[in-house]
Amino acid sequence: MGDALGVIGGGQLGRYFVLAAQAMGYRAVVLEPDPQSPAGAVADEHIVAQYDDPDALAQLADLCRAVTIEFENPSVAALELLERKIVVRPSSTAVAIAQDRRSEKRFCIETGLAVAPFAIVETIGDITAAAAQNLFPGIIKTAGLGYDGKGQQRIDHAAQLADAFVELGSVPCVLELLMPLDAELSVVVARGCDGEIAMFAATHNVHINGILDASTAPYADDQVAREAQATAVLIAERLNYVGVLGVEFFVSNGKLLVNELAPRPHNSGHWTLNAARTSQFEQQVHTLVGTPLGDSAMTQPAVAMVNLLGDRWQYGELQTDSARMNPRAHLHLYGKRAARPGRKMGHLTVVGDRAAEVSAAAHQLRDDITPSA
Ligand SMILES: Nc1ncnc2c1ncn2[C@@H]1O[C@H](COP(=O)(O)OP(=O)(O)O)[C@@H](O)[C@H]1O
Ligand SMILES: [Mg+2]
Known part of the structure; x- marks a missing residue:
């Protein structure tokens, strides 16, 4: 049993971790309550239980030599419990910081990194003080459990703040100034247990309604890309991070700001599956096991990735032939059954010589395969 690796979470990131682990000679165990998850479907073993179920965690620790995560919200207590028995990467300490926007921002400030102006709203009693900071128009975001723009609301006036806070469940939140964005980019970095760093090319990201829509690498502005990469390394080192880390950035008025940290591979790094010598998921396996x-x-001068959200299934199944016939295109489907709007069902990657050209081709191909009314 010594060669099994575990992952908490059964989504597409977990699926690619499992596939990478298996291709590298390991067995893979998934802990995920949904019996029909993308990762569970390809795992050697699927423990169908809640992420914090003590019996399931004990089973995971017995079966595996090391465990990682594929989403940022497993309970820190569950990770600590596992850490007493086996290797857990990234550590519960690093995950605790990344899964809470308050600690994430505190960490960035302590590290000397710029973030968007913000206020913390933990209780309704904090509203007046937060409103006085005049962060409008702004976005209120729950401190924990948000993803793909969920748990967020735009706030135009101070008067909307209290209602929005209550609507979000009266849980701890941060209120951020809405920044004018020149661009968004991300860096995926892998850090090994000996401090070894492997960094992927910085990636240009476009979000629609708070959900990643398209990514292109390499990021066109070399100077910004290098600054973002250096920042990602600094963050990984300060966190004493072992694993794969995604760092999201804003460029606002020419200035680089840290948006958020993802303590796992990142959607914007999916292109590494088809256009890097080693994918972000292979790096995740290396960092977990401790291999170089x-x-x-x-492996290509340029690559673009576009997400396939459930909305594209509105008029039926995708008509995938043109993507499958295109030698520069790679179609990925995660095997999810229900195509709900906003749900990430798959992605499409196109490789080539120039960023603008692969990006246009990926968007065109995505439209070509989407059925219309
Ligand atoms: N302060 C902000 N100013 C401008 N745009 C923002 C701001 N916060 C979030 N956004 C937009 O919403 C997207 C999702 O927000 P983010 O904080 O990254 O949440 P999630 O955890 O859902 O990814 C960002 O990538 C960006 O496009
Ligand atoms: Mg984000």
């Missing part, structure tokens, strides 16, 4: 990191260099 792979070469993260790109």
